[in-house]
Amino acid sequence: MHRRINLGLILITPGFVFIFMFLIFPIFYALGLSFFNTNYLQVEGFAGFGNYIRILLREETANSIGRGLLMSIIAAGFTMFIGFWLAYWVNSRSGIMAMSLQLVGLVPWVMSMVVGALLWKWILAGDLGLLNHLFRTLGLPLVNAFGNKVSSMTSLIFVVSWRTIGYSMVMLLAGMKTVPQELIEAAMMDGAGILKQIFHVILPLIKTPLLVSGITVLMSNINNVTVPMVLTGGGPVNATNVVALELYRMGFVNSQYGMASALAALVIIINVFLIAGYMRVVKWHF
Amino acid sequence: MKKLLLMLLIIGFALSSISGAGSAETSSVGEKKVVRMWTFLNPEGAESGRNLALKKIIEQFEAENPNIDVVVEPQQWDVMTNKFFAAHQAGNAPDIMWVISYDLGTAIEQGMLADLESLFLDDWTEEEVSDINDSFFRWGETDGKHYQITFSRNYFSLIYREDLIKKYNIDFPFKTWDEMIQAAVKMTGVDEETGIMRYGLGQSFGLGKVDPPIFTYDALTHQPDIFNPDGTADWTTKEMENAVARMSDMVKKYKITPESAVNFDIEDVYQDFMAGKYAMMTGASVRIPALRAGANFDPESIELIHYPGDGTADFGQGLFSGWAVSVWSKSKVIDEAGKFLEYMMSPEADKLWVLDGGQVPIRKSTIPALGDFFDKPENEYLKITAEGFTNYCYATPTAFPIPGWREDLNAVAQDVIYNNTPPLEALKKVEKEFNTRVGK
Numbered sequence: 164m165h166r167r168i169n170l171g172l173i174l175i176t177p178g179f180v181f182i183f184m185f186l187i188f189p190i191f192y193a194l195g196l197s198f199f200n201t202n203y204l205q206v207e208g209f210a211g212f213g214n215y216i217r218i219l220l221r222e223e224t225a226n227s228i229g230r231g232l233l234m235s236i237i238a239a240g241f242t243m244f245i246g247f248w249l250a251y252w253v254n255s256r257s258g259i260m261a262m263s264l265q266l267v268g269l270v271p272w273v274m275s276m277v278v279g280a281l282l283w284k285w286i287l288a289g290d291l292g293l294l295n296h297l298f299r300t301l302g303l304p305l306v307n308a309f310g311n312k313v314s315s316m317t318s319l320i321f322v323v324s325w326r327t328i329g330y331s332m333v334m335l336l337a338g339m340k341t342v343p344q345e346l347i348e349a350a351m352m353d354g355a356g357i358l359k360q361i362f363h364v365i366l367p368l369i370k371t372p373l374l375v376s377g378i379t380v381l382m383s384n385i386n387n388v389t390v391p392m393v394l395t396g397g398g399p400v401n402a403t404n405v406v407a408l409e410l411y412r413m414g415f416v417n418s419q420y421g422m423a424s425a426l427a428a429l430v431i432i433i434n435v436f437l438i439a440g441y442m443r444v445v446k447w448h449f
Numbered sequence: 450m451k452k453l454l455l456m457l458l459i460i461g462f463a464l465s466s467i468s469g470a471g472s473a474e475t476s477s478v479g480e481k482k483v484v485r486m487w488t489f490l491n492p493e494g495a496e497s498g499r500n501l502a503l504k505k506i507i508e509q510f511e512a513e514n515p516n517i518d519v520v521v522e523p524q525q526w527d528v529m530t531n532k533f534f535a536a537h538q539a540g541n542a543p544d545i546m547w548v549i550s551y552d553l554g555t556a557i558e559q560g561m562l563a564d565l566e567s568l569f570l571d572d573w574t575e576e577e578v579s580d581i582n583d584s585f586f587r588w589g590e591t592d593g594k595h596y597q598i599t600f601s602r603n604y605f606s607l608i609y610r611e612d613l614i615k616k617y618n619i620d621f622p623f624k625t626w627d628e629m630i631q632a633a634v635k636m637t638g639v640d641e642e643t644g645i646m647r648y649g650l651g652q653s654f655g656l657g658k659v660d661p662p663i664f665t666y667d668a669l670t671h672q673p674d675i676f677n678p679d680g681t682a683d684w685t686t687k688e689m690e691n692a693v694a695r696m697s698d699m700v701k702k703y704k705i706t707p708e709s710a711v712n713f714d715i716e717d718v719y720q721d722f723m724a725g726k727y728a729m730m731t732g733a734s735v736r737i738p739a740l741r742a743g744a745n746f747d748p749e750s751i752e753l754i755h756y757p758g759d760g761t762a763d764f765g766q767g768l769f770s771g772w773a774v775s776v777w778s779k780s781k782v783i784d785e786a787g788k789f790l791e792y793m794m795s796p797e798a799d800k801l802w803v804l805d806g807g808q809v810p811i812r813k814s815t816i817p818a819l820g821d822f823f824d825k826p827e828n829e830y831l832k833i834t835a836e837g838f839t840n841y842c843y844a845t846p847t848a849f850p851i852p853g854w855r856e857d858l859n860a861v862a863q864d865v866i867y868n869n870t871p872p873l874e875a876l877k878k879v880e881k882e883f884n885t886r887v888g889k
Binding site: 202203204205284288289290291307309310311315392393395396397398399400412414415416417418419 | 528531534535537538552555559645646654655656657707708709711712713714717721724726850852853856860863864867868886
């Protein structure tokens with residue numbers, strides 16, 4: 164028994180050390196820094212809750228949190244909707260198309276976010292982009308994907324969703340594979356159409372993977388700084404300046420590390436709520 | 450107790466192996482010393498001129514100094530200096546650092562950089578010092594000590610296509626901003642050969658990768674500085690207001706810049722310029738070799754000129770910029786790092802920066818040493834750059850921090866163009882934000 168404990172300790176220690184160094188320690192370091200005035204990264208005296216007060220008094224803080232949540236929720240909803248239907252389609256087929264879709268669907272999730280966002284920027288951008296080239300060829304009016312607030316936010320939601328659809332599809336597909344076929348057949352015998360089968364049989368039985376992937380996608384969206392930074396740069400006029408990007412700017416552009424740490428603490432709180440939801444869903448009650 | 454001891458041992462072992470892996474690069478391996486350098490260049494990456502020059506310099510240095518390895522850790526240019534500040538606090542900064550011009554003063558003030566006198570300048574003859582003694586060398590000079598050598602010397606001004614200037618029979622160079630606008634209007638239209646809608650002037654106001662917006666230079670034609678001596682912003686002047694209004698007219702009234710520029714970043718403009726979307730653009734002199742390499746029109750037609758002035762002087766002000774290459778004050782291989790920095794500006798290396806990298810030389814002696822290289826038509830932009838450094842150049846202050854000023858001024862452009870906010874109102878808003886940020 165002792166040996167097993169020691170072996171266990173040895174096996175988990177490297178992982179624990181990495182998590183401590185690159186996750187736990189930075190979180191507490193940032194929390195500590197949020198209570199100090201900083202000149203770049205040089206600590207220049209205790210600020211108490213000064214950084215938090217300054218952060219909360221800034222109009223852009225609330226706006227960027229609002230935008231971040233709006234973008235994340237809509238994108239996550241879109242992702243789950245499309246991901247579900249793709250999973251449903253794949254689950255009902257077994258040919259090469261279904262297999263290919265599973266493989267291709269995961270590519271956006273595993274590829275570099277910078278590369279993905281840049282590709283979409285080049286496709287959507289201006290009159291030299293691929294999309295407008297296609298529209299011009301077809302005689303359709305050109306679109307200005309990043310030229311106004313609504314189109315910029317729409318483009319951002321689209322690209323953020325594109326990145327996560329494959330992931331949700333695979334998660335939901337795994338859930339659907341566990342649904343007993345006889346239940347579907349029984350529902351069909353009772354005269355249930357596709358929608359009734361989905362709402363009364365499939366969805367209740369895949370509730371856990373549905374919620375787990377939904378929360379994971381939501382957290383991924385809220386903390387995503389790469390896609391908004393590369394795709395829209397937060398503009399025009401802050402229209403796509405989501406909270407993750409605002410946090411990045413405050414720290415790495417304006418060098419306000421104390422305030423950035425305070426904002427990071429607020430973002431951590433949002434994440435903690437989501438993590439609590441996640442843990443509850445996977446039935447880890449505490 | 451035994452269990453606790455075992456756990457502590459395991460954690461200690463894991464920690465030492467992790468930290469050991471990191472510090473092995475900075476410390477000596479046997480007799481061999483490793484010098485780490487952070488730069489946006491990548492000698493093993495794409496064969497751009499500057500990458501190639503750096504690669505050759507490292508190879509030559511290592512051949513002459515077999516006991517020193519130079520390891521380049523390529524970085525994103527726009528966050529590299531902030532990472533350096535963080536790494537300095539963590540005690541793991543690179544031995545040689547390329548510091549962005551706007552943060553040089555803060556880096557010196559916070560004791561991050563070693564003075565070059567103690568590294569090698571004290572051993573130089575007066576003649577040698579005089580060979581590199583110019584305004585770049587004196588940049589950031591504090592209490593008679595120098596902390597950096599400026600590489601990748603950059604001049605932000607007007608990049609243009611000479612073929613279009615000739616085609617449209619335009620009087621050149623422009624003496625005033627209005628002359629420039631009228632020329633841009635003439636060159637705006639659908640390109641007959643490519644079918645691309647070409648605009649007279651490419652600019653960007655997005656907050657991705659940013660350069661100062663054009664109205665900065667327009668204002669600097671009329672006011673000597675955009676910062677006050679106490680470190681506050683001086684942006685709510687009549688000159689700035691007029692310059693912002695003129696910039697807005699370029700987009701809305703004259704339509705020489707597309708309105709979508711509110712969300713372009715400067716890299717988009719470089720890309721589109723190479724594709725033929727613009728006749729002129731605001732940009733950096735160091736990018737001209739890359740623009741020529743990627744242009745889908747006659748690359749030799751890409752040239753550089755100073756910004757126009759107000760008609761009284763020959764030209765207006767461009768912006769000086771460059772990378773302050775310095776040695777980290779806490780480096781464990783500080784002498785070796787100093788040696789490599791000294792080598793990077795040796796007469797041999799300086800020639801490589803010019804010939805392969807398309808850069809303006811650091812040493813005065815390099816110009817005669819390269820004979821008629823600078824007189825070749827394709828190198829005219831280097832002469833314009835050197836002339837700009839001497840006569841038409843504004844350098845941002847180093848005596849106080851000015852973080853985020855370029856983003857602030859681009860936000861003004863967005864606010865005025867997109868929201869129709871009056872220029873003075875938009876300027877007041879960001880001036881207040883900037884002053885609050887720097888604690889004034």
